[in-house]
Every structure is written in C-alpha cells, then in structure tokens.
Amino acid sequence: MDLRQLEYFIAVAETGSFTRAAERVHITQSGVSAQVKALEHELGAELFVRSGRTARLTEAGSVALRHARAALDSTLDLRDAIDDVKGLIRGRLTIGMVIGCEITPLFDALAAFHEAHPGIDLELTEANSDHLVLGVRTGAIDVALAGLAGEPPEHLASQVIVSEPLVALTPAGSELAGRDRTTIAQLMPYRMICLPRGTGIRDVLDQAGTAVLGTRPEVALVATSPDAVAGLARRGLGVAVLSASMAAAHPDLVAVPIDGITIPALLALVWQERTSPALAAFLEHCRAAFTPGQEPVAVRP
Missing domain, CATH: 1.10.10.10 (Winged helix-like DNA-binding domain superfamily/Winged helix DNA-binding domain)
Structure with missing residues (x-):
C-alpha cells in the first residue's frame, strides 16, 4: 500500500x-x-x-x-x-531597530536566536520608526522594534514593550530645573530639542501640542539620537524632550515631567500577522528577553 x-x-x-x-x-x-x-x-x-x-x-x-x-x-x-x-535551517531574517538607540533585550534575543539557529542569516537595519513600520508593511523588514505614538499601527501584529511619558530634560540650576512639573504650553518660550519627525517621541510631542495648542510645537534643534538631543541640552542650547527611560541615561540632567500629554510614547515590536518559521522562533526569543513585568526597558543612546 x-x-x-x-x-x-x-x-x-x-x-x-x-x-x-x-x-x-x-x-x-x-x-x-x-x-x-x-x-x-x-x-x-x-x-x-x-x-x-x-x-x-x-x-x-x-x-x-x-x-x-x-x-x-x-x-x-x-x-x-x-x-x-x-x-529554521536556512534563510534570512531582517530585523529593524529605531535609529540611534541601544535596546539590550533585543540584542539578547538576537544572540539567543543565532545560537539556536546559526543557519539563518540575520540582517539588522536602523531607521526612524515610520520607515521601520513601512518596511514591515511592504515585507522588506520581517520585524521591527519601533517607537510609536499612542497605539500600535493598524493591521500589523504587535507587542508593546514600554509605554511611558515624555519629560523635559534640562541642566541642573536652570529655571526649568527648579520646577516639579511643566506643561506643553509652559515649554513654548523655550528652545526645544527633539528627535526627527517620524520617530515615536516626536510624534507624541507634535500630537500633544496640536491637541493642546492647535499647532505643532516649534522645535529649534533636531538630532537623530537621544544621546545627541541630551548633549545639546547639556550645553545650554535648549530643553530636550525625550521619554522617561531615555532621560534616565543622563543623570547629570534634570528630568521634569510634562503634564497634559495623554498620548504615551510606546516602544513596540511590530510584524505582519503571517509569520515564517524563522520569525515565529525569533519572536519567542523576544518574548523571553522582554519579560512581562520586568523593570522598564532603558533605551540607551
């Protein structure tokens, strides 16, 4: 038979x-x-x-x-x-990561996946979050760790890693550093420094400003990494607007919470619903690396 x-x-x-x-x-x-x-x-x-x-x-x-x-x-x-x-024996996996940031758990997941499946070629690409999400939608990127404003993109699978507020980062001794809290409206007189449009942090700032003031806040200086944004603020060139975890990497500066922003800054994994065996295995390593209930993931420049 x-x-x-x-x-x-x-x-x-x-x-x-x-x-x-x-x-x-x-x-x-x-x-x-x-x-x-x-x-x-x-x-x-x-x-x-x-x-x-x-x-x-x-x-x-x-x-x-x-x-x-x-x-x-x-x-x-x-x-x-x-x-x-x-x-899982051969193939290629393209992973996107928001530009200018070191996400240690993602690197841990990459290392664990490579050890388990050495025949899979890994490609890491950095870009602003809007380009990463577009790459996932078009299939150019298998999975991306991106900064988002408020909620994950529609029609894509996602896992939110961090949801946190924005803060104003300023040198100790400045007038702003003496405040317990501030608002978007109170930041308007200051020269603001932020990441480019297309990043989650900037999208939150723009949307919050539009909701409160009816217009996008004017950003005087733009830098592509949180480290550069903080470095410019450290030298008195303006007030840096970053997420709380990004600000925590610069303890010499004072982080002032910004009230009135109801849109959180998200850090999330995004991918298409249909997954290859290699992507499914990589996502399992990501879930292990980004353990639910762990301390907030520090986005280190």
Whole structure:
C-alpha cells in the first residue's frame, strides 16, 4: 500500500467515476483502475461496485475512505512540519531597530536566536520608526522594534514593550530645573530639542501640542539620537524632550515631567500577522528577553 493508491482511491470515491478521477489526478483511466485494484487486492476486499461508467463505494469502501483521508491528512501535516524545520535551517531574517538607540533585550534575543539557529542569516537595519513600520508593511523588514505614538499601527501584529511619558530634560540650576512639573504650553518660550519627525517621541510631542495648542510645537534643534538631543541640552542650547527611560541615561540632567500629554510614547515590536518559521522562533526569543513585568526597558543612546 502506498500514498498514491490512497490518493487515487479517494479521487474515485469523490468523483464517482474512474474516468473523472483520472482527469483529476492527471493519469490514464487504466492507471487509476490498476492502482485501485492493487489496493483492493492488498486489503482483501472490493472497495467499489462498478456499474458502467460509475463507481459506488461498498461498505468496506466507505470504512476505508475515512482512514484513507486521515492518512493523507497526516502526510500533509508531516510535510508541513518538515517544511517548518527546513525554514529554521536556512534563510534570512531582517530585523529593524529605531535609529540611534541601544535596546539590550533585543540584542539578547538576537544572540539567543543565532545560537539556536546559526543557519539563518540575520540582517539588522536602523531607521526612524515610520520607515521601520513601512518596511514591515511592504515585507522588506520581517520585524521591527519601533517607537510609536499612542497605539500600535493598524493591521500589523504587535507587542508593546514600554509605554511611558515624555519629560523635559534640562541642566541642573536652570529655571526649568527648579520646577516639579511643566506643561506643553509652559515649554513654548523655550528652545526645544527633539528627535526627527517620524520617530515615536516626536510624534507624541507634535500630537500633544496640536491637541493642546492647535499647532505643532516649534522645535529649534533636531538630532537623530537621544544621546545627541541630551548633549545639546547639556550645553545650554535648549530643553530636550525625550521619554522617561531615555532621560534616565543622563543623570547629570534634570528630568521634569510634562503634564497634559495623554498620548504615551510606546516602544513596540511590530510584524505582519503571517509569520515564517524563522520569525515565529525569533519572536519567542523576544518574548523571553522582554519579560512581562520586568523593570522598564532603558533605551540607551
């Protein structure tokens, strides 16, 4: 007994005809008939009542049909499982990361995945968050760790890693450093320093300013990394606007909470709903690295 015999048997049972079954499986009618006869001989029972051009299942044939279908389904499951294994032996995975930041748990996940699946080529690409999300949508990037404003993008799978407020970062001894809290409106007289548009932090600032003031806040200086933004503020060139975890990397500066911003700055993994075996395995390593309930992930410049 082989799988080909079962396939032909099922085709005859479903079409009710050796002729139509032959058309379905793309071989001659005599070939189908011979294989079914061989199966009947091996089982020791007739599977069909043959009458003219029709073929009707016998009682034995009805019982055999259920098992034949189950056998073929199991074969397909086996092939899918092998394909999954093969997908973890070789291939490529492209991971996006927001530019200018060091996300230690992501690097830990990359290292663990590479150790487990050394045959998968890894490519790491850095960009602003809007470009990362676009890359995931188009399939150019398999998964990205991106900064987002308020909520994950629609029609993509996601895992929020951090949700935190914005703060104003200023040198100790400045007028702003003497305040317990501030607001978007109170920051308007200051020269603000922030990340570029297309980053989660800047999107939160722009949306919050528009909601409160009816317009985007004016940003005097733009730098592509949190370290550079803080460094400019340290030298008295303005007030840096960053997330709380970014500000924590600069303890020599004073972080003043900004009240009235209802949109959180998110750090999230985003990917398409349909995943390859390699991506599914990498996401498991990410879930282990970004442990729920852990201390907030520091986004270090």
